[in-house]
Amino acid sequence: MLLIEIKGITFQAGDKNILDDFSMTIENSEVHALLGTNGTGKSTLAYLVMGCEGYRPTAGEIVFDGKMINDLKIHERASLGITMAWQEPVRFEGISVRDYLTLNNKDINPAHYIEMVGLHSELYLHRMVDKSLSGGERKRIELASILALHPKLAILDEPDSGIDMLSTQDIVNVINAFKEHGSSVLLITHREEIVIIADKASQICNGKVVCSGSPAKVAEYYKSRKCLVCSGEVCAYV
Amino acid sequence: MSELNALMKVFGEAGGDKAILENNEIAHLVASGHKLLSMNSVAGFEVDAKETRTGISAKVTVKEGIKIKNPVHLCFGVLHKKGTQKIKMDVRLEKNASAHFIAHCIFPNAEKVRHIMDAVVEIGEGAEMRYSETHYHGLYGGIEVVPKAVVRIANNGRYFADFTLTTGRVGTLDIDYSVEAGENAVTELTARVFGHANDDIKIKERVALKGKNSRSIIKSRVAIEDDAHAEVTGITEGNAEGARGHVDCMEIVKDRAVAKAVPIVNVTNPLAKVTHEAAIGSVDKRQMETLMAHGLTPEEAVDVIVKGILK
Numbered sequence: 001m002l003l004i005e006i007k008g009i010t011f012q013a014g015d016k017n018i019l020d021d022f023s024m025t026i027e028n029s030e031v032h033a034l035l036g037t038n039g040t041g042k043s044t045l046a047y048l049v050m051g052c053e054g055y056r057p058t059a060g061e062i063v064f065d066g067k068m069i070n071d072l073k074i075h076e077r078a079s080l081g082i083t084m085a086w087q088e089p090v091r092f093e094g095i096s097v098r099d100y101l102t103l104n105n106k107d108i109n110p111a112h113y114i115e116m117v118g119l120h121s122e123l124y125l126h127r128m129v130d131k132s133l134s135g136g137e138r139k140r141i142e143l144a145s146i147l148a149l150h151p152k153l154a155i156l157d158e159p160d161s162g163i164d165m166l167s168t169q170d171i172v173n174v175i176n177a178f179k180e181h182g183s184s185v186l187l188i189t190h191r192e193e194i195v196i197i198a199d200k201a202s203q204i205c206n207g208k209v210v211c212s213g214s215p216a217k218v219a220e221y222y223k224s225r226k227c228l229v230c231s232g233e234v235c236a237y238v
Numbered sequence: 239m240s241e242l243n244a245l246m247k248v249f250g251e252a253g254g255d256k257a258i259l260e261n262n263e264i265a266h267l268v269a270s271g272h273k274l275l276s277m278n279s280v281a282g283f284e285v286d287a288k289e290t291r292t293g294i295s296a297k298v299t300v301k302e303g304i305k306i307k308n309p310v311h312l313c314f315g316v317l318h319k320k321g322t323q324k325i326k327m328d329v330r331l332e333k334n335a336s337a338h339f340i341a342h343c344i345f346p347n348a349e350k351v352r353h354i355m356d357a358v359v360e361i362g363e364g365a366e367m368r369y370s371e372t373h374y375h376g377l378y379g380g381i382e383v384v385p386k387a388v389v390r391i392a393n394n395g396r397y398f399a400d401f402t403l404t405t406g407r408v409g410t411l412d413i414d415y416s417v418e419a420g421e422n423a424v425t426e427l428t429a430r431v432f433g434h435a436n437d438d439i440k441i442k443e444r445v446a447l448k449g450k451n452s453r454s455i456i457k458s459r460v461a462i463e464d465d466a467h468a469e470v471t472g473i474t475e476g477n478a479e480g481a482r483g484h485v486d487c488m489e490i491v492k493d494r495a496v497a498k499a500v501p502i503v504n505v506t507n508p509l510a511k512v513t514h515e516a517a518i519g520s521v522d523k524r525q526m527e528t529l530m531a532h533g534l535t536p537e538e539a540v541d542v543i544v545k546g547i548l549k
Contacts, residue, residue, distance in 0.1 A: 052527055074530040075539075084531050090524045093459075093488075094546030103542065104533040149532060 003028045003184045004049070004153060009060030011044055011207075018044045020207035021060070026153065031175055031185040033198035033215055035222045041207045042188045043087065046155045049186065050084040051077045065152070081152030085159060087188075089142040091130045097141055098125040101148050113144040116177055118170035135162040143174050147181075154178055155186045160194055172197055195219050242268065242275040245315050248346050252374040252405065258311050266311040269294045271323055280306065283337070293324035293354070302332035302362070310337055315344030316351045319380075327357040331365040331395075338368040346374065348381035348409065355385040361395040361423075369399045375406030379435055382410040389416065391423040393449060401429045404548045408437035408466070415442070421449030421478075428457045430548045433466035433495070444473040447481035447510065458487040461544045462495035473502040476510030485514035490521055490544055 004026045011019040018041045026032045036042050047055040049062060051074045062069050069077055092100065101110035111121035117140040127133065129141060139162055146154050160171050168191065175197060178185050187198055195201055201218035203211040211221045239247070245268065250256045258264050259276055265283050268276040272293045279285050282304030287296035294314075300306060316323050331337060345351055361367050375381055383403070391397050397419075403411065408431060417425050427443045439462070445454040456472040474483035489497040501514035521543050529539035 050527075050531060053523060073536075074527055075533060075535050078531050078533040082531075083533075086524070086528065090522065090528050092525060092543065092546050094549030095542065103529065145532065 001028045002026075003030070003065060005061075005063040006045075006049070007061045007063065009048065009057040009062065011041075011048055011055070012058045017207050019048070019057075022204075022208055024202055024209055024212070026184050026186060028152075029179060029182050029184055030200060031179060031187055031198040033187045033189060033195045033201040033218070034204055035190070035195060035201060035218060036204035040204050042204055043157055045204070046084060046157050046186065046188060049153075049155060050074060050082060082155070083146055083149050083151040083153070084155040085139075085142045085146045085157065087157040087161060088135075089138050091133070091138065093128070093130050095129050096125065097127050097129055100129045100141065101145050103145075104149060108148050110144075110148065113148045114141070116147055117141070117144045117174055118167060119144070136164065136167075139163055140170070143171075147174065147177055150181055151183055153184045153186065155188075157188045158190070159187070160189055160191050168193055192219050192223075241270045241273065241317070244317055245270050245275065245313065245344060248315070248317070248344050248374070249313060249342055252342075252344065254342055261308075264308045264311060265306065266313065267296060268313040269315075269323075269325070271316050271318070271321055280308075282306065282335075283310065290324065290326070292322050293326070295326040297328040298330070300331045300335040300337045300365075303334045304332075305335065306337040309340045312339060312341040313344070314341065314353070316353065317344075317347060318351075319347050319349040320351060322352040322354070324354045325356070327355065327359075329357065329367070330360045331362055331367050333362040334364040335362065336366040339370070341369070341371040343371060343373045343383070345381045346376040346406075347378070348376055349378050350380045352382045353384070355387070357385075357387040359387060359389040359397070361389065361391045361397055363392040364394045365392070366396040367398070369397075371399075371401045373403040373405070375403065375409065377407055379407035379409045379437060381407070382412075383408075384412045384414075386414045387416070389418070391417065391419045391425065393421040393423065395420065396424040398426045399428070401431075402548075404430060404432040407435060408433045408439055410438045411440065413441045413443070415444065417445045417454070419445060419447050419449055419452040419454060421451060423449055423452045425452075425454040426457070427455070428459075429470075430459045431461075431468070432544070432548055433460070433462040433468055435464045435466065437462070437466040439466065439468040441469070442471040442473070444475075445483060446475040446477060447483050447512075448477050449481070450478045451480035452478060453481070454483045456485045458489075458499075459547045460488070460497065461490040461492075461548060462497060463492040464495060465493070466495045467497075468495070469498040469500070471500040471502065472514065473504070474512045474514075476503075476505040476507060476512040478507050479509040481507065481510035481512075483510075483512040485512075485516075487514075487516040487518075488547060489518040490547065491519060492521075492540075
């Protein structure tokens with residue numbers, strides 16, 4: 001069953017179309033990987049779906065659970081079940097990991113979610129979500145907090161960046177945990193070993209989907225540089 | 239109800255533990271206005287306190303090598319709507335002594351009250367002093383708080399001071415702390431203040447790193463809303479080889495409030511290093527968005543962020 005339908009959205013920044021008549025769908029409990037070189041509009045799509053300030057489609061519709069959400073604010077979308085882990089999560093002074101994980105629900109067991117992202121709860125729950133954490137630790141804690149929300153749709157913007165290669169399995173475990181909870185995931189990543197665990201994948205270039213289908217097929221397409229618009233490491237067309 | 243009971247009732251309502259007065263192993267000094275209401279000392283801790291016309295004058299000494307196990311509680315307050323309380327403190331920690339002082343300053347009904355603290359602190363060689371001052375103010379804003387301290391830290395001494403005024407209206411606050419640090423001495427000054435309505439906040443903290451390898455951090459966290467004003471001045475002087483200092487000021491501004499930060503760095507020794515950072519503005523947008531993506535409303539998100547920086 002369809003959870004989110006992005007119908008022909010365009011997003012303009014200055015005189016450039018970052019997303020250009022972009023469409024995609026995600027089913028309930030589906031992990032959908034989004035591939036694309038730097039600057040192709042992946043994070044922009046994430047911000048548009050989450051409803052970040054300054055990110056509203058100039059054309060098209062975002063329909064979530066049968067409801068058009070174009071004009072909803074972030075917290076209103078969160079209340080519908082959408083959440084997001086930013087590529088570089090912010091730090092907070094004076095908020096412990098325990099408090100951060102229980103912000104929206106005091107009844108959950110934060111230790112459970114901290115362990116799910118490969119951290120020892122007794123070493124981390126009392127720590128602050130501030131600059132004393134390394135980039136990798138902060139990302140894991142963000143993933144734990146998103147897991148604790150049990151969202152209908154989790155947008156994960158490069159959850160693997162800043163996390164060492166040896167810990168890739170932890171990220172895979174987290175994504176599988178979302179699936180087990182029945183959450184859908186919009187997964188932005190560059191790592192093939194993570195793409196292949198998705199149910200479906202799409203390659204984005206020049207603000208459009210240029211290839212969509214099985215993760216293996218899309219990863220192959222991406223690596224072979226068959227995209228007629230983008231053939232390099234960095235897309236120069238947006 | 240006696241004045242002591244009335245003061246301790248408010249203290250309890252503000253989250254304080256009234257049992258500290260009944261514990262003989264905890265040193266304390268309690269004063270309301272210019273009346274000395276209760277006092278207790280412990281071994282190695284000497285207090286000579288007397289009432290003055292407008293307040294209390296106290297000389298406190300922690301004897302050489304004595305480490306006071308339990309925090310020393312100082313409870314000062316004015317329960318009346320009007321009044322003045324001048325506290326004169328002379329605190330000496332002798333060589334290798336250590337103590338933690340917790341000051342509770344209670345002004346629940348102030349409509350026109352002045353609380354003036356004038357402290358001289360001498361921290362002996364290798365001694366360590368922690369001083370935590372928390373204010374409990376009412377909602378009237380008619381209070382003027384003027385804490386002034388001159389602190390001298392001998393070689394290898396350590397001084398940690400923490401000032402918190404986040405409950406009730408600030409009124410007028412004018413902090414003026416000055417610290418001189420000897421060789422290998424460590425200083426940490428932290429102030430947390432939440433201003434509302436037309437509260438007027440001035441914080442001036444100065445550390446002179448005079449001794450070789452002395453270190454310091456001045457950390458200020460201020461949130462203001464409505465028509466409140468805040469001016470934070472953090473001064474660090476690096477005057478000796480290996481001295482390291484840092485000034486860190488963050489002010490969150492809402493509504494029509496106005497904030498100013500003045501970090502002053504003065505280095506006279508080429509082998510000293512002093513850094514500063516100041517951030518003033520509205521609540522960070524990314525922090526807001528992250529919390530809202532976790533389901534908090536914008537109001538709840540601001541509350542969490544402000545409480546966090548003032549914690």
